[in-house]
Structures are given as structure tokens and as C-alpha cells.
Amino acid sequence: MDNRKCTDRLDRKGIRVTPIRILVLDALMKASGTMSLADLETELETVDKSSIFRTLEIFEKHHLVHSIDDGTGSVKFEVCESEDDCSIADMHTHFYCEICHKTFCLKDISAPLVDLPEGFSARSVNYIIKGVCPSCARG
Amino acid sequence: MDNRKCTDRLDRKGIRVTPIRILVLDALMKASGTMSLADLETELETVDKSSIFRTLEIFEKHHLVHSIDDGTGSVKFEVCESEDDCSIADMHTHFYCEICHKTFCLKDISAPLVDLPEGFSARSVNYIIKGVCPSCARG
């Protein structure tokens, strides 16, 4: 576990460093894709669900992670790409496979932002494409 | 209530017509925006939650309605625009106001569809922009 990296990042965000916060952040940073609260609970056996929940709440408020709702009924979390802020430009496309029920982060594809009618102002974008992933299409 | 219009539409989709299905479809067609199961439950006092749920399930399977997950924790439903099918091209942009917690259908703005990497095939798109709506921005 890269304790140092996590500690630094928490520090820079002005989030007080605690063992649990390091564990949660580390798990998220190591994750290949997104993680749900349940995923984190499974991975961090020793840590209580509510602690993880509140940790994620803090992380999100400080724009260290963002949440993605892929329509599966459980919200997914992901560490923000850019260190400084989690802007709209930072949001990328997600793909949900209806066969294997996995959510893929297509980090190279940023979420499109359409022009909104007069008066609407955007703060974040949730862009999920659902369909069949390559490995499910094969087999 | 425009009984006739609902009956016709159900017929054309090959969905057996029942009083409840007419009620649910009518409520959805009259709605200015999207409706959650809870919204429908409130509006159709006499009808049980589970009946509405199963009705929506059937409607969705027959592409008469589609569901939108706006990340609020309750799935919203909406009658498909095109009579025939509810294709990707049919999906439009939704806007969720973080102040008043309302979901707006921007029917004129179709949901963008990015190019996916080799192997991924898209079946539907969920595109939600979150921010502040005109009336909340004002007051």
C-alpha cells in the first residue's frame, strides 16, 4: 500500500488523514475501475460500512472522488483524475455491460457536454452507455 | 383522461389493455416531465405500488416507456417519444436541478453518443446533466 501517496493527496485536499481514509483512498486508487460502497466493504473487511460511507461523503465534498450512477442500483465511486479539481471536463464516459454487469471507465473518452437552454447551468455530467462489452460479445 | 389514446397505444404495442395500465399510461403521458414510481403512487392513490411497478416493467419491455436514472436514488419513467421504438437516437438529455431536485426532460436535445472502443456495442444511453435550473438560479 502506498501510504505516502494517499497521505499527500489527502493533505493537499485539506482532509484530515486517518488510517481509514488512507485505506479507502488506497483501495480506490488501486481499483481498475469504479467501486461501490459494497465493493469497498468487501475489500476492507475490517472497516465498517458507515465509516466507509462517511469517508466517501467527505472525499466527494472535497472533490477527491466523484460518484457515478450507472443505473444498477448501487452508486460507484472513482478517484478524480485531475489533482486539483473535479471539473466537468474531467468527467469521462462509462460503459455498463448488461450481460456481465460490470462498469467500465472509458477514461480516454470525456463525457460530452451539450449546449443547454438559456438559464440552465451545468455542474456535473453523468454519462453512461449501456450495452455489451467486448468479452461478453465474444463469448 | 384520454382513454382512447392510451388504449390505442397499448394495443399497437401488443400490451393487453387493463384499467390500471390505462391509468398509469395516462399519468405518464400527461406528466410534464419524468415520473418516479413514488410519483405515480401518489397520483394514482387507488392503485397499489406493486401493480404500478409491474405495469412499468411491462411497458418498458415493450418499449412504451424508458427509465432514466438521474442519480437521485429513484428511477424515473417517461413515455417514449417515437411511437414505434425507443432507439438510442430517441434518448434525450435530462437535467437534474440540485437545488429543487427536479428532473427536466430536454426533449429537443438528443443524448450524444460517443464513439466507443472496438468491441463495445451500445444499446442505450443515460445522459444526465446536473446543476441549477433557471428558476432556482433566479431566486
Next chain:
DNA sequence: GTTTATGCAAATTCTTTGCAATACT
């Protein structure tokens, strides 16, 4: 010593299912 974080348990909310009763064909 006061504030903040954590764990446990339980409440809430939303969704889904089992089953008996009813209505339709």
C-alpha cells in the same frame, strides 16, 4: 478537554417478490 472519527445497530428509502384473490378469454 474539546472536537473529530469510528463502530454498531437500526431506521429509511426504494425496489422487488410470494401468494392468494380477482378478472379476463
Next chain:
DNA sequence: AGTATTGCAAAGAATTTGCATAAAC
């Protein structure tokens, strides 16, 4: 008669909160 639909009740799943304990400043 036999199938499909509905209501009631309750199960499930995910999220959220209250409160007491423990840790940090």
C-alpha cells in the same frame, strides 16, 4: 377451466442516521 392481472404483505438491497466509544488535536 385456465391464464393473466392485481393487491396485500413482506422481503431485499442500498443508503443513511443516532448514539456511544475511541482517537486526535
